[in-house]
Amino acid sequence: MNAPHPIDWHARAAALTPDGRAFIGGERVAGRSGETFAKRSPVDGRLLGAIVRGQAADIDAAVAAARAAFDDGRWSRRSPAQRKKLLQRFAELLLAAREELALLETLDMGKPIQHALAVDVPAAARCIAWYAEAIDKLYDEIAPTGQNALALIQREAIGVVGVVVPWNYPMIMAAWKLGPALATGNSVVLKPSEKSPLTALRLAEIAVQAGLPPGVFNVVPGFGNEAGEALGLHPDVDAIGFTGSTRTGRRMLDYAGRSNLKRVYNELGGKSAFLVFDDFDDLARAARTVAGAMFFNQGESCNAPSRVLVQDSIAERFVELVAAEAPKYQPGDPLAADTVMGAIVDELQLHTVLGYIEAGHSEGARAVVGGRQTRQDSGGFFVEPTIFDGVDNQMRIAREEIFGPVMSVLRFKTEAEAVALANDSSYGLQASVWSSHIDRAHRVARALKAGTVHVNQYDEDDITVPFGGYKQSGNGRDKSLHAFDKYTELKTTWLRINHSPSFD
DSSP states (O other), X not given: OOOOOOOOHHHHHHHOOOOOOEEETTEEEOOSSOOEEEEEOTTTOOEEEEEEOOOHHHHHHHHHHHHHHXXXXXXXXXXXXXXXXXXXXXXXXXXXXXXXXXXXXXXXHOOOHXXXXXIIHHHHHHHHHHHHHHHTTOOOEEOOOOXXXXXXXXXXXXXXXXXXXXXXXXXXXXXXXXXHHHHTTOEEEEEOOTTSOHHHHHHHHXXXXXXXXXXXXXXXXXXXXXXXXXXXXXXXXXXXXXXXXXXXXXXXXXXXXXXXXXXXXXXXXXXXXXXXXXXXXXXXXXXXXXXXXXXXXXXXXXXXXXXXEEXXXXXXXXXXXXXXXXXXXXXOOTTSTTOOSOOOSSHHHHHHHHHHHHHHHHTTOEEEEOOSEEOGGGTSOEEOOEEEESOOTTSHHHHSOOOSSEEEEEEESSHHHHHHHHHOSSEESEEEEEOSOHHHHHHHHHHSOOSEEEESSSOOOOTTSOXXXXXXXXXXXXXXXXXXXXXEEEEEEEEEXXXXXXXX
Protein backbone atom coordinates (compact mmCIF):
# COMPACT_ATOMS: atom_id res chain seq x y z
CA MET A 1 0.00 0.00 0.00
CA ASN A 2 1.13 3.53 -0.74
CA ALA A 3 1.72 5.82 2.21
CA PRO A 4 -0.90 8.58 2.52
CA HIS A 5 0.16 11.80 0.84
CA PRO A 6 1.16 14.46 3.39
CA ILE A 7 -1.40 17.22 3.83
CA ASP A 8 -0.34 20.62 2.55
CA TRP A 9 -1.67 22.61 5.47
CA HIS A 10 -0.49 25.93 4.04
CA ALA A 11 -2.52 25.34 0.88
CA ARG A 12 -5.58 24.42 2.92
CA ALA A 13 -5.12 27.48 5.10
CA ALA A 14 -4.89 29.73 2.03
CA ALA A 15 -8.18 28.34 0.75
CA LEU A 16 -9.99 28.70 4.08
CA THR A 17 -12.81 31.24 4.38
CA PRO A 18 -14.18 30.96 7.94
CA ASP A 19 -17.70 32.20 8.68
CA GLY A 20 -17.56 34.64 11.58
CA ARG A 21 -21.29 35.09 12.08
CA ALA A 22 -22.99 34.08 15.32
CA PHE A 23 -25.04 30.89 15.60
CA ILE A 24 -28.46 31.46 17.17
CA GLY A 25 -31.62 29.41 16.92
CA GLY A 26 -30.05 26.84 14.63
CA GLU A 27 -28.63 29.19 12.00
CA ARG A 28 -25.86 31.64 11.25
CA VAL A 29 -26.85 35.23 11.90
CA ALA A 30 -25.23 38.65 11.67
CA GLY A 31 -24.82 40.68 14.83
CA ARG A 32 -27.68 43.00 15.77
CA SER A 33 -25.37 46.03 15.75
CA GLY A 34 -23.61 45.03 12.53
CA GLU A 35 -20.24 45.43 14.27
CA THR A 36 -17.42 42.96 13.66
CA PHE A 37 -13.80 42.61 14.65
CA ALA A 38 -10.86 41.39 12.57
CA LYS A 39 -9.43 38.03 13.59
CA ARG A 40 -5.79 37.51 12.67
CA SER A 41 -3.79 34.34 13.08
CA PRO A 42 -0.89 34.26 15.56
CA VAL A 43 0.84 31.84 13.18
CA ASP A 44 1.75 34.48 10.61
CA GLY A 45 -0.54 37.47 11.11
CA ARG A 46 -2.88 36.59 8.23
CA LEU A 47 -6.44 37.91 8.35
CA LEU A 48 -8.78 34.99 9.03
CA GLY A 49 -11.98 36.96 8.72
CA ALA A 50 -14.48 39.34 10.29
CA ILE A 51 -16.10 38.00 13.46
CA VAL A 52 -19.41 39.18 14.88
CA ARG A 53 -18.83 41.49 17.82
CA GLY A 54 -21.61 40.10 19.96
CA GLN A 55 -23.23 42.46 22.43
CA ALA A 56 -26.16 42.50 24.84
CA ALA A 57 -28.80 42.33 22.08
CA ASP A 58 -27.16 39.23 20.59
CA ILE A 59 -26.96 37.58 24.00
CA ASP A 60 -30.64 38.42 24.54
CA ALA A 61 -31.52 36.70 21.26
CA ALA A 62 -29.42 33.64 22.05
CA VAL A 63 -30.81 33.29 25.58
CA ALA A 64 -34.37 33.69 24.25
CA ALA A 65 -33.73 30.91 21.72
CA ALA A 66 -32.23 28.70 24.42
CA ARG A 67 -35.11 29.38 26.83
CA ALA A 68 -37.74 28.61 24.21
CA ALA A 69 -35.97 25.37 23.33
CA PHE A 70 -35.77 24.37 26.98
CA ASP A 71 -39.34 25.30 27.90
CA ASP A 72 -41.04 23.58 24.98
CA GLY A 73 -39.12 20.39 25.71
CA ARG A 74 -37.70 19.80 22.23
CA TRP A 75 -34.51 18.64 23.98
CA SER A 76 -35.07 18.75 27.74
CA ARG A 77 -38.01 16.33 27.64
CA ARG A 78 -36.40 13.79 25.37
CA SER A 79 -35.45 10.57 27.07
CA PRO A 80 -31.84 10.08 28.10
CA ALA A 81 -31.55 7.38 25.44
CA GLN A 82 -32.70 9.78 22.73
CA ARG A 83 -30.27 12.49 23.84
CA LYS A 84 -27.54 9.87 23.99
CA LYS A 85 -28.08 8.84 20.37
CA LEU A 86 -27.87 12.39 19.04
CA LEU A 87 -24.83 13.33 21.10
CA GLN A 88 -23.03 10.21 19.93
CA ARG A 89 -23.77 11.27 16.37
CA PHE A 90 -22.39 14.73 17.24
CA ALA A 91 -19.14 13.13 18.45
CA GLU A 92 -18.89 11.02 15.28
CA LEU A 93 -19.28 14.09 13.08
CA LEU A 94 -16.59 15.93 15.04
CA LEU A 95 -14.16 13.16 14.18
CA ALA A 96 -15.28 13.20 10.56
CA ALA A 97 -14.45 16.93 10.47
CA ARG A 98 -11.14 16.41 12.27
CA GLU A 99 -8.89 18.02 9.67
CA GLU A 100 -11.08 21.10 9.22
CA LEU A 101 -11.45 21.62 12.97
CA ALA A 102 -7.74 21.08 13.63
CA LEU A 103 -6.78 23.64 10.99
CA LEU A 104 -9.21 26.19 12.44
CA GLU A 105 -7.82 25.59 15.92
CA THR A 106 -4.21 26.00 14.81
CA LEU A 107 -4.84 29.14 12.77
CA ASP A 108 -7.01 30.61 15.52
CA MET A 109 -4.70 30.20 18.51
CA GLY A 110 -1.33 28.99 17.24
CA LYS A 111 -0.92 25.44 18.53
CA PRO A 112 0.93 22.89 16.37
CA ILE A 113 -1.31 21.20 13.81
CA GLN A 114 -0.12 17.77 14.95
CA HIS A 115 -1.45 18.45 18.44
CA ALA A 116 -4.74 19.87 17.20
CA LEU A 117 -5.21 16.72 15.12
CA ALA A 118 -4.05 14.13 17.63
CA VAL A 119 -5.19 15.71 20.89
CA ASP A 120 -7.75 18.48 20.68
CA VAL A 121 -10.31 17.16 18.21
CA PRO A 122 -10.27 13.54 19.48
CA ALA A 123 -10.45 14.70 23.10
CA ALA A 124 -13.45 16.94 22.40
CA ALA A 125 -15.24 14.15 20.54
CA ARG A 126 -14.41 11.60 23.23
CA CYS A 127 -15.79 13.92 25.92
CA ILE A 128 -19.12 14.41 24.12
CA ALA A 129 -19.40 10.68 23.46
CA TRP A 130 -18.57 9.76 27.06
CA TYR A 131 -21.29 11.98 28.54
CA ALA A 132 -23.72 10.72 25.92
CA GLU A 133 -22.96 7.16 26.98
CA ALA A 134 -23.19 8.02 30.69
CA ILE A 135 -26.53 9.81 30.72
CA ASP A 136 -28.77 6.74 30.58
CA LYS A 137 -26.68 5.04 33.27
CA LEU A 138 -27.51 7.61 35.97
CA TYR A 139 -30.20 6.47 38.37
CA ASP A 140 -32.26 8.63 40.68
CA GLU A 141 -32.59 7.79 44.37
CA ILE A 142 -35.12 6.78 46.98
CA ALA A 143 -34.28 8.04 50.45
CA PRO A 144 -34.44 5.61 53.40
CA THR A 145 -37.23 7.51 55.14
CA GLY A 146 -39.12 4.64 56.71
CA GLN A 147 -42.42 2.87 56.04
CA ASN A 148 -44.75 5.85 56.12
CA ALA A 149 -43.17 7.92 53.34
CA LEU A 150 -41.63 7.67 49.91
CA ALA A 151 -38.99 10.35 49.14
CA LEU A 152 -37.88 10.43 45.50
CA ILE A 153 -34.66 12.32 44.73
CA GLN A 154 -34.33 13.22 41.06
CA ARG A 155 -31.90 15.16 38.91
CA GLU A 156 -33.47 17.80 36.70
CA ALA A 157 -31.82 19.95 34.05
CA ILE A 158 -31.07 23.38 35.43
CA GLY A 159 -32.34 25.26 32.35
CA VAL A 160 -30.30 27.73 30.30
CA VAL A 161 -26.55 27.40 30.84
CA GLY A 162 -24.12 30.13 29.85
CA VAL A 163 -20.71 28.76 28.93
CA VAL A 164 -17.59 30.94 28.66
CA VAL A 165 -14.36 29.27 27.57
CA PRO A 166 -10.74 30.42 27.09
CA TRP A 167 -8.46 30.44 24.08
CA ASN A 168 -5.85 27.86 25.04
CA TYR A 169 -7.93 24.70 24.42
CA PRO A 170 -11.07 26.08 22.76
CA MET A 171 -12.63 22.79 21.67
CA ILE A 172 -11.68 20.74 24.70
CA MET A 173 -12.83 23.35 27.21
CA ALA A 174 -16.11 23.75 25.34
CA ALA A 175 -16.65 19.98 25.25
CA TRP A 176 -16.03 19.70 29.01
CA LYS A 177 -19.05 21.99 29.51
CA LEU A 178 -21.20 20.92 26.59
CA GLY A 179 -21.00 17.20 27.33
CA PRO A 180 -22.67 17.18 30.77
CA ALA A 181 -24.82 20.27 30.13
CA LEU A 182 -26.40 18.93 26.94
CA ALA A 183 -26.61 15.32 28.12
CA THR A 184 -28.74 16.36 31.09
CA GLY A 185 -31.16 18.27 28.86
CA ASN A 186 -30.08 21.87 29.24
CA SER A 187 -29.89 24.50 26.53
CA VAL A 188 -26.58 26.32 26.11
CA VAL A 189 -25.32 29.74 25.08
CA LEU A 190 -21.56 29.58 24.48
CA LYS A 191 -19.35 32.67 24.45
CA PRO A 192 -15.89 31.68 23.14
CA SER A 193 -12.85 33.84 23.64
CA GLU A 194 -12.52 36.58 21.07
CA LYS A 195 -9.01 35.23 20.50
CA SER A 196 -10.31 31.81 19.32
CA PRO A 197 -13.95 31.83 18.18
CA LEU A 198 -13.83 29.75 15.00
CA THR A 199 -14.08 26.17 16.24
CA ALA A 200 -16.91 27.02 18.63
CA LEU A 201 -18.99 28.33 15.74
CA ARG A 202 -18.34 25.18 13.72
CA LEU A 203 -19.19 22.97 16.70
CA ALA A 204 -22.67 24.49 16.81
CA GLU A 205 -23.22 23.88 13.10
CA ILE A 206 -22.07 20.28 13.42
CA ALA A 207 -24.35 19.74 16.43
CA VAL A 208 -27.39 20.78 14.41
CA GLN A 209 -26.20 18.59 11.54
CA ALA A 210 -26.18 15.71 14.05
CA GLY A 211 -29.81 16.38 14.90
CA LEU A 212 -29.63 18.68 17.90
CA PRO A 213 -32.80 20.82 17.78
CA PRO A 214 -32.42 24.52 16.89
CA GLY A 215 -31.96 26.77 19.89
CA VAL A 216 -30.43 24.12 22.12
CA PHE A 217 -26.84 25.14 21.37
CA ASN A 218 -26.09 28.77 20.48
CA VAL A 219 -22.77 30.57 20.05
CA VAL A 220 -22.19 34.32 20.36
CA PRO A 221 -18.60 35.47 19.76
CA GLY A 222 -17.43 38.76 21.17
CA PHE A 223 -15.45 40.45 23.92
CA GLY A 224 -15.65 39.69 27.60
CA ASN A 225 -16.70 43.16 28.67
CA GLU A 226 -19.57 43.09 26.18
CA ALA A 227 -20.92 39.64 25.32
CA GLY A 228 -19.39 37.95 28.36
CA GLU A 229 -20.73 40.53 30.79
CA ALA A 230 -24.17 40.45 29.19
CA LEU A 231 -24.27 36.66 29.56
CA GLY A 232 -23.13 36.81 33.18
CA LEU A 233 -25.73 39.44 34.05
CA HIS A 234 -28.60 37.94 32.09
CA PRO A 235 -31.58 37.25 34.39
CA ASP A 236 -32.78 34.29 32.32
CA VAL A 237 -29.50 32.35 32.50
CA ASP A 238 -29.64 29.75 35.27
CA ALA A 239 -25.97 28.79 35.54
CA ILE A 240 -22.56 29.79 34.21
CA GLY A 241 -19.81 27.33 33.42
CA PHE A 242 -16.64 29.41 33.15
CA THR A 243 -13.01 28.58 32.46
CA GLY A 244 -10.51 31.41 32.39
CA SER A 245 -8.55 33.79 34.57
CA THR A 246 -9.15 34.27 38.27
CA ARG A 247 -9.73 37.96 37.59
CA THR A 248 -12.60 37.25 35.21
CA GLY A 249 -13.92 34.50 37.49
CA ARG A 250 -14.40 37.12 40.19
CA ARG A 251 -16.39 39.18 37.73
CA MET A 252 -18.65 36.23 36.97
CA LEU A 253 -19.43 35.90 40.67
CA ASP A 254 -20.16 39.63 40.80
CA TYR A 255 -22.47 39.40 37.77
CA ALA A 256 -24.40 36.61 39.47
CA GLY A 257 -24.76 38.65 42.64
CA ARG A 258 -25.97 41.68 40.69
CA SER A 259 -28.54 39.69 38.72
CA ASN A 260 -30.40 36.51 39.65
CA LEU A 261 -27.86 34.68 41.86
CA LYS A 262 -27.28 32.20 39.07
CA ARG A 263 -24.92 29.38 39.92
CA VAL A 264 -21.35 30.11 38.82
CA TYR A 265 -18.83 27.31 38.40
CA ASN A 266 -15.35 28.69 37.89
CA GLU A 267 -12.35 26.71 36.64
CA LEU A 268 -9.57 29.25 37.03
CA GLY A 269 -5.83 29.62 37.02
CA GLY A 270 -2.96 27.61 38.37
CA LYS A 271 0.66 27.77 39.42
CA SER A 272 1.25 24.07 39.80
CA ALA A 273 4.16 22.75 41.86
CA PHE A 274 6.36 19.88 40.62
CA LEU A 275 8.25 18.47 43.64
CA VAL A 276 11.37 16.39 43.03
CA PHE A 277 12.99 14.67 46.03
CA ASP A 278 16.54 13.39 46.12
CA ASP A 279 15.40 9.80 46.67
CA PHE A 280 13.87 9.59 43.20
CA ASP A 281 15.97 7.24 41.08
CA ASP A 282 15.31 8.44 37.51
CA LEU A 283 15.95 12.17 37.29
CA ALA A 284 16.20 12.05 33.50
CA ARG A 285 12.59 10.85 33.26
CA ALA A 286 11.41 13.51 35.67
CA ALA A 287 13.25 16.15 33.61
CA ARG A 288 11.71 14.92 30.35
CA THR A 289 8.27 14.90 31.94
CA VAL A 290 8.41 18.40 33.39
CA ALA A 291 9.78 19.89 30.16
CA GLY A 292 7.11 18.18 28.07
CA ALA A 293 4.30 19.22 30.40
CA MET A 294 5.56 22.79 30.79
CA PHE A 295 6.22 23.55 27.14
CA PHE A 296 3.25 21.69 25.66
CA ASN A 297 0.76 24.12 24.10
CA GLN A 298 3.40 26.87 24.39
CA GLY A 299 2.98 26.84 28.17
CA GLU A 300 -0.56 28.12 27.71
CA SER A 301 -2.09 25.64 30.14
CA CYS A 302 -3.63 26.40 33.53
CA ASN A 303 -2.17 23.17 34.90
CA ALA A 304 1.35 23.66 33.51
CA PRO A 305 4.01 22.72 36.13
CA SER A 306 5.46 26.20 36.16
CA ARG A 307 6.94 25.96 39.69
CA VAL A 308 9.57 23.22 39.86
CA LEU A 309 10.66 22.53 43.45
CA VAL A 310 13.88 20.51 43.65
CA GLN A 311 15.80 19.26 46.68
CA ASP A 312 19.13 21.06 47.07
CA SER A 313 21.35 18.00 46.75
CA ILE A 314 20.12 17.22 43.22
CA ALA A 315 19.16 20.69 42.01
CA GLU A 316 22.21 21.42 39.85
CA ARG A 317 21.99 18.08 38.07
CA PHE A 318 18.24 18.33 37.60
CA VAL A 319 18.41 21.84 36.14
CA GLU A 320 21.04 20.63 33.67
CA LEU A 321 18.79 17.76 32.59
CA VAL A 322 15.76 19.99 32.10
CA ALA A 323 17.82 22.58 30.21
CA ALA A 324 19.01 19.83 27.88
CA GLU A 325 15.39 19.13 26.97
CA ALA A 326 14.63 22.73 25.97
CA PRO A 327 16.04 22.55 22.41
CA LYS A 328 13.40 19.92 21.58
CA TYR A 329 10.73 22.58 22.09
CA GLN A 330 12.07 25.43 20.00
CA PRO A 331 9.08 27.14 18.33
CA GLY A 332 8.43 26.25 14.73
CA ASP A 333 5.85 26.73 12.00
CA PRO A 334 2.57 25.51 13.56
CA LEU A 335 1.41 24.26 10.15
CA ALA A 336 4.47 22.00 9.79
CA ALA A 337 3.75 18.40 10.71
CA ASP A 338 6.81 18.03 12.95
CA THR A 339 6.46 21.24 15.01
CA VAL A 340 6.03 20.59 18.74
CA MET A 341 5.73 24.17 20.03
CA GLY A 342 3.76 26.81 18.22
CA ALA A 343 2.80 30.46 18.55
CA ILE A 344 1.63 32.55 21.49
CA VAL A 345 -2.04 33.35 20.93
CA ASP A 346 -1.69 37.06 20.09
CA GLU A 347 0.54 40.10 20.41
CA LEU A 348 -0.94 41.14 23.76
CA GLN A 349 -0.14 37.76 25.30
CA LEU A 350 3.31 37.84 23.69
CA HIS A 351 4.09 41.10 25.51
CA THR A 352 2.64 39.67 28.73
CA VAL A 353 4.99 36.70 28.56
CA LEU A 354 8.00 38.84 27.65
CA GLY A 355 7.10 41.18 30.51
CA TYR A 356 7.24 38.31 32.99
CA ILE A 357 10.59 37.21 31.59
CA GLU A 358 11.91 40.74 32.13
CA ALA A 359 10.50 40.68 35.67
CA GLY A 360 12.37 37.44 36.33
CA HIS A 361 15.63 39.06 35.28
CA SER A 362 15.00 42.24 37.28
CA GLU A 363 14.08 40.33 40.45
CA GLY A 364 17.31 38.37 40.38
CA ALA A 365 16.45 34.99 38.89
CA ARG A 366 18.93 33.42 36.47
CA ALA A 367 17.76 32.49 32.97
CA VAL A 368 19.33 29.11 32.26
CA VAL A 369 17.95 28.90 28.72
CA GLY A 370 15.64 30.91 26.48
CA GLY A 371 13.95 34.15 27.36
CA ARG A 372 13.72 35.68 23.90
CA GLN A 373 11.17 36.27 21.21
CA THR A 374 11.95 34.29 18.09
CA ARG A 375 10.74 33.77 14.49
CA GLN A 376 9.93 37.49 14.24
CA ASP A 377 10.19 37.39 10.46
CA SER A 378 7.21 34.99 10.32
CA GLY A 379 4.68 37.66 11.23
CA GLY A 380 3.60 35.50 14.19
CA PHE A 381 4.26 35.52 17.92
CA PHE A 382 6.84 33.06 19.26
CA VAL A 383 8.83 32.77 22.50
CA GLU A 384 11.65 30.38 23.29
CA PRO A 385 11.21 27.83 26.06
CA THR A 386 12.56 29.60 29.13
CA ILE A 387 13.91 28.21 32.42
CA PHE A 388 14.73 30.40 35.42
CA ASP A 389 16.83 29.04 38.28
CA GLY A 390 17.41 30.64 41.66
CA VAL A 391 13.78 31.69 41.93
CA ASP A 392 12.37 32.89 45.23
CA ASN A 393 8.73 32.05 45.92
CA GLN A 394 7.90 35.74 46.40
CA MET A 395 8.99 36.69 42.86
CA ARG A 396 6.25 37.48 40.36
CA ILE A 397 7.31 34.62 38.09
CA ALA A 398 6.71 32.23 41.01
CA ARG A 399 3.39 33.67 42.16
CA GLU A 400 1.52 34.86 39.07
CA GLU A 401 0.14 32.79 36.22
CA ILE A 402 2.17 33.61 33.10
CA PHE A 403 0.47 31.44 30.48
CA GLY A 404 3.60 31.06 28.42
CA PRO A 405 6.67 28.77 28.18
CA VAL A 406 8.35 30.03 31.36
CA MET A 407 9.48 27.62 34.10
CA SER A 408 10.68 28.67 37.57
CA VAL A 409 13.02 26.43 39.59
CA LEU A 410 12.93 26.76 43.39
CA ARG A 411 15.10 24.81 45.82
CA PHE A 412 14.25 23.23 49.16
CA LYS A 413 16.13 21.33 51.88
CA THR A 414 13.47 19.32 53.72
CA GLU A 415 10.14 17.68 53.02
CA ALA A 416 8.37 20.13 55.31
CA GLU A 417 9.90 23.07 53.45
CA ALA A 418 8.85 21.57 50.11
CA VAL A 419 5.23 21.21 51.22
CA ALA A 420 5.18 24.73 52.66
CA LEU A 421 6.60 26.20 49.45
CA ALA A 422 4.17 24.26 47.27
CA ASN A 423 1.17 25.36 49.32
CA ASP A 424 2.34 28.98 49.52
CA SER A 425 0.26 29.99 46.52
CA SER A 426 -3.17 31.47 45.94
CA TYR A 427 -3.76 28.64 43.47
CA GLY A 428 -4.35 24.94 44.01
CA LEU A 429 -5.05 23.29 40.69
CA GLN A 430 -2.49 20.49 40.30
CA ALA A 431 0.80 19.28 41.74
CA SER A 432 3.26 16.43 41.30
CA VAL A 433 5.42 14.46 43.73
CA TRP A 434 8.52 12.56 42.59
CA SER A 435 9.85 10.11 45.17
CA SER A 436 10.86 6.46 45.22
CA HIS A 437 9.45 6.05 48.75
CA ILE A 438 5.76 5.21 48.74
CA ASP A 439 5.19 6.55 52.26
CA ARG A 440 6.68 9.93 51.32
CA ALA A 441 4.64 10.05 48.12
CA HIS A 442 1.41 9.44 50.03
CA ARG A 443 2.33 11.75 52.89
CA VAL A 444 3.22 14.68 50.64
CA ALA A 445 0.28 14.11 48.29
CA ARG A 446 -2.10 14.31 51.23
CA ALA A 447 -0.46 17.51 52.48
CA LEU A 448 -0.62 19.36 49.16
CA LYS A 449 -3.61 21.67 48.65
CA ALA A 450 -4.42 20.84 45.04
CA GLY A 451 -7.30 19.29 43.15
CA THR A 452 -5.06 16.69 41.50
CA VAL A 453 -1.72 15.38 42.74
CA HIS A 454 0.32 13.27 40.33
CA VAL A 455 2.89 10.81 41.68
CA ASN A 456 5.99 10.05 39.62
CA GLN A 457 4.25 11.31 36.46
CA TYR A 458 2.50 14.46 35.34
CA ASP A 459 -0.72 15.22 33.55
CA GLU A 460 -1.78 11.68 32.80
CA ASP A 461 -5.45 12.11 32.16
CA ASP A 462 -8.78 10.46 31.54
CA ILE A 463 -12.33 11.74 31.11
CA THR A 464 -13.37 9.54 34.07
CA VAL A 465 -11.48 11.64 36.65
CA PRO A 466 -12.53 15.11 37.85
CA PHE A 467 -10.59 18.24 36.98
CA GLY A 468 -10.58 21.35 39.15
CA GLY A 469 -8.81 22.99 42.02
CA TYR A 470 -8.63 24.38 45.52
CA LYS A 471 -8.46 28.02 46.59
CA GLN A 472 -8.43 30.56 43.75
CA SER A 473 -8.19 27.82 41.14
CA GLY A 474 -11.97 27.64 41.27
CA ASN A 475 -14.91 25.55 42.38
CA GLY A 476 -16.83 22.57 41.06
CA ARG A 477 -15.29 19.96 38.81
CA ASP A 478 -15.14 19.41 35.08
CA LYS A 479 -14.95 15.87 33.65
CA SER A 480 -16.13 12.62 35.26
CA LEU A 481 -19.60 11.97 36.62
CA HIS A 482 -19.07 14.80 39.11
CA ALA A 483 -19.57 17.35 36.33
CA PHE A 484 -23.26 16.43 36.18
CA ASP A 485 -23.66 18.13 39.56
CA LYS A 486 -22.98 21.52 37.96
CA TYR A 487 -25.78 21.33 35.41
CA THR A 488 -28.60 19.72 37.37
CA GLU A 489 -30.88 20.53 40.27
CA LEU A 490 -31.83 17.93 42.87
CA LYS A 491 -35.57 17.70 43.46
CA THR A 492 -37.13 15.77 46.30
CA THR A 493 -40.71 14.56 45.89
CA TRP A 494 -42.13 13.48 49.24
CA LEU A 495 -45.12 11.15 49.35
CA ARG A 496 -46.96 10.25 52.55
CA ILE A 497 -48.04 6.62 52.63
CA ASN A 498 -51.04 5.91 54.84
CA HIS A 499 -51.25 2.31 55.95
CA SER A 500 -54.40 0.44 55.10
CA PRO A 501 -56.58 -0.34 58.13
CA SER A 502 -56.21 -4.03 57.26
CA PHE A 503 -52.60 -3.85 58.43
CA ASP A 504 -53.53 -2.50 61.87
